[in-house]
Amino acid sequence: MASKRKRLLVDDRRDELIRLGTKLFLKLPYDQISMDELSQRLKISKGLLYHYFPSKKEFYLEIIRTISEDFLKKTEVVSEEIDPPERLKKNLDLYLSYVEQHRPLFLVLHRAGASGDAQAHAIVESNRQRVFDQFAATLGEDFLTPSLRLSIWGSIGLLESTAVEWASNGGPPKEHLREMLWKMCSSVIEIGMVNSLEETKPKP
Amino acid sequence: MASKRKRLLVDDRRDELIRLGTKLFLKLPYDQISMDELSQRLKISKGLLYHYFPSKKEFYLEIIRTISEDFLKKTEVVSEEIDPPERLKKNLDLYLSYVEQHRPLFLVLHRAGASGDAQAHAIVESNRQRVFDQFAATLGEDFLTPSLRLSIWGSIGLLESTAVEWASNGGPPKEHLREMLWKMCSSVIEIGMVNSLEETKPKP
DNA sequence: TTTCGTTATTGACTCAGATTCAATAACGAA
DNA sequence: TTCGTTATTGAATCTGAGTCAATAACGAAA
Structure with missing residues (x-):
């Protein structure tokens, strides 16, 4: 050469x-x-x-980290001024925009970790945790009951799974999907709230 | 030796x-x-x-297949006699029972899907497809619009994500969670149905 | 019981691919 | 132009997946 x-x-x-x-x-x-x-x-x-x-895996992980950080940068709502319902809508919009504009990256991130690797999993998991925090913040509750936690994770799963299907096989335009997801998430959280009240209520 | x-x-x-x-x-x-x-x-x-x-991976895949089949066997509703709403409830019950009784296996199965390996992913994905079919069957619709597909996948993501959180960090007892999930899924599907109608309606 | 054929089981070998390292050379500074 | 630093290389090593001819446990036949 x-x-x-x-x-x-x-x-x-x-x-x-x-x-x-x-x-x-x-x-x-x-x-x-x-x-x-x-x-x-x-x-x-x-x-x-x-x-x-230092190693092949570390190279790979660094890439996952980079994608991950970029994803967060592009989807985190900056202004905390907006009131909760609108903020959720804005969150969903940013999320879907990312999916639309970086489809392959989004799918890679979703599958995450090569070889069922624990570290790659951890990176993506910490990503989800940030999304969880975003969601939680839009609720304004400062203490989360188990039911509420479950509904938030449920909403995230709902969002992710829908986004994967949308990215893979298409569907309605972004704004349409956003509205639909907004209703769904709101409803899920609503149900979680009701259950949350029942939990804290003393048994009859 | x-x-x-x-x-x-x-x-x-x-x-x-x-x-x-x-x-x-x-x-x-x-x-x-x-x-x-x-x-x-x-x-x-x-x-x-x-x-x-024949290979290390094939050994691993065989194990994933075995867990996967066992999961399906234990969660598929046999009787098609029951009417849709009750069937969904029964489905959720079986799903949560499996999670409760085979927590580690459920988590392994869930992670294998996220693993970078294409074949492992395919196995878990075909699993999800079966769950999708179960869901779809409870609707009685013989043609699924994009919105409806999205809501079903959304429900599945909701279910999975909630189950993972429940299996990992606990929460309410099974029956309680089942009721909550039942309301959530029903609501999500309901919203999907409404959107579905709008889709097929001609634009004004 | 003894012999014999089948094949489950072994351990040493091969080979691909990850990791290491001493040697090389591109660039900036003096 | 020379020199020091360090980015860059290629060959050597090491680890772990996959191969194979040899071995021995068991059942069947005598």
């Missing part, structure tokens, strides 16, 4: 590796692509890849 | 390997346990393991 080394700044190289790596892992699952092929496609030597990331 | 070979009937050995293997994969994720260690803990040689299963 005509050894034409290209020396880049550490951060630039690192960013590029993550950017290109994302595309690669998007096409092929973790254990379907070797470090040899990975480095070839990245146009660098295997050794260099190890210079930047 | 005092070579005390134990010769078993093929089917007996195979069943035992799957039974014990389930426990092992329950404790450790796929790539955290090698075929060497696996065979050691199974008290057999590595070669024998390969005699029964």
Whole structure:
């Protein structure tokens, strides 16, 4: 090979590796692509890849983390001024917008972890926790009963599952789906609230 | 080693390997346990393991399949006589009973779906499809609009996510949760139905 | 009981792919 | 132009999946 080394700044190289790596892992699952092929496609030597990331898995995890953070950045509502019902609607809108604009990333993130890996799972799980907190915040309740927790997780599952189906097989336009989900989530939370009251009420 | 070979009937050995293997994969994720260690803990040689299963992954998949089939067997409603609303309730009851009685298996099954492995994902996905069909059957509609499909998948996500939270961190007793979920799912489907009507209606 | 055929079972071997490391060379500073 | 730093390389090593010829447990036949 005509050894034409290209020396880049550490951060630039690192960013590029993550950017290109994302595309690669998007096409092929973790254990379907070797470090040899990975480095070839990245146009660098295997050794260099190890210079930047301590292991194959760590490289992969770094990519998942990056996608994850980007997702959060794009879906978290900044203003806490808006009142709860509208905030939920805004949340749903951002969520669906992300799904619409980054379909493949969203699906990768949803499947998360290669090889049922515990760490990848943990990353995606902490992501869900943030979404949970967002939801919880729109309720204004400062103490969550078990029923309320369950309804929030239920809403999230509802949202995720619907979004996956929507991303995979299509459906109504975003605004339409958003309205539908808004009603569904509101209703689910409402039911959770009622049950929550019953829980705290002393038994007859 | 005092070579005390134990010769078993093929089917007996195979069943035992799957039974014990389930426990092992329950404790450790796929790539955290090698075929060497696996065979050691199974008290057999590595070669024998390969005699029964063509590869490590195939061994793992066989276990996932077994859990999966057992899950379906225990949660599918046999009688189609019961009318829809009661059938949904019965479905939810069976689902939650399984979660309650086989918590670790349920969680493994849930995670396998999130695993990067395409085949494991496919198994769990076909499982979900069966649950989808169950749900769809309780509706009695013979044609599903996109909105209706989305609501059913939404209900399933709601159910799964709630069940995972319940299995992980506890909550109300089964009957209580079942009633709550029943209301939630009914409501979600109801909303889906309304939207479904709007879809088929010509625009004003 | 003894012999014999079948095949469940073994352990040492191979091989692919992850990880390591000493040597090299691109770039900036002096 | 020289020199020091360190990004970059390729070959060597190590780990763990998968192979296979040899072994021995069991049942059947004598």
